Amino acid sequence: GENVEQHPSTLSVQEGDSAVIKCTYSDSASNYFPWYKQELGKRPQLIIDIRSNVGEKKDQRIAVTLNKTAKHFSLHITETQPEDSAVYFCSSEYGNKLVFGAGTILRVKS
Amino acid sequence: EPEVTQTPSHQVTQMGQEVILRCVPISNHLYFYWYRQILGQKVEFLVSFYNNEISEKSEIFDDQFSVERPDGSNFTLKIRSTKLEDSAMYFCASSGWSEQYFGPGTRLTVT
Numbered sequence: 001g002e003n004v005e006q007h008p009s010t011l012s013v014q015e016g017d018s019a020v021i022k023c024t025y026s027d028s029a030s031n032y033f034p035w036y037k038q039e040l041g042k043r044p045q046l047i048i049d050i051r052s053n054v055g056e057k058k059d060q061r062i063a064v065t066l067n068k069t070a071k072h073f074s075l076h077i078t079e080t081q082p083e084d085s086a087v088y089f090c091s092s093e094y095g096n097k098l099v100f101g102a103g104t105i106l107r108v109k110s
Numbered sequence: 111e112p113e114v115t116q117t118p119s120h121q122v123t124q125m126g127q128e129v130i131l132r133c134v135p136i137s138n139h140l141y142f143y144w145y146r147q148i149l150g151q152k153v154e155f156l157v158s159f160y161n162n163e164i165s166e167k168s169e170i171f172d173d174q175f176s177v178e179r180p181d182g183s184n185f186t187l188k189i190r191s192t193k194l195e196d197s198a199m200y201f202c203a204s205s206g207w208s209e210q211y212f213g214p215g216t217r218l219t220v221t
Contacts (some may be wrong), residue, residue, distance in 0.1 A: 032208060043201065044201070091153075097158055097168070100152045100154070101152065104153075
């Protein structure tokens with residue numbers, strides 16, 4: 001069935017360093033891959049997404065890459081700041097739903 | 111910027127009782143969704159709704175669940191006979207043609 005694997009489950013970085021979160025998906029028919037940031041007790045917020053017709057997309061300090069052949073996609077955060085600390089979920093669109101990864105707890109230490 | 115809203119923010123109910131969770135999607139959106147998130151776990155899809163009918167539902171969305179769009183603005187999730195394991199955060203989401211935007215959630219506690 002549809003499945004999204006996400007690694008690592010926790011990630012601690014020093015302020016200013018980069019953070020990378022990786023996901024794999026199972027259904028090669030999937031074409032849309034959004035990333036959500038969830039702060040404690042808050043709603044998941046869409047931070048960036050990528051479609052299968054592009055390999056990379058960047059928005060300021062955040063970038064996503066997609067390798068359709070390998071069914072991998074990754075989130076890259078550069079120059080991390082304390083306010084980047086949150087849980088990050090990758091997801092893949094299957095039909096009319098999003099299937100989420102298990103989440104990565106990112107801690108940015110100042 | 112328009113947002114999805116949900117009420118109540120927290121609902122406490124006894125096992126076996128019925129609850130209705132309410133959502134107001136973004137006004138020009140066409141697709142509506144319910145997801146749930148058990149504490150500390152990932153977000154799980156429950157149901158999607160388009161053109162006044164369910165377009166897809168998960169295994170979690172069994173006969174005790176139902177959804178309704180009673181008027182032009184509200185979208186509701188009803189749980190007929192709550193169980194302890196229904197305790198979770200329930201998120202409503204809406205989308206136009208692609209990006210899904212989530213509401214703030216309703217924390218359901220079943221005692």
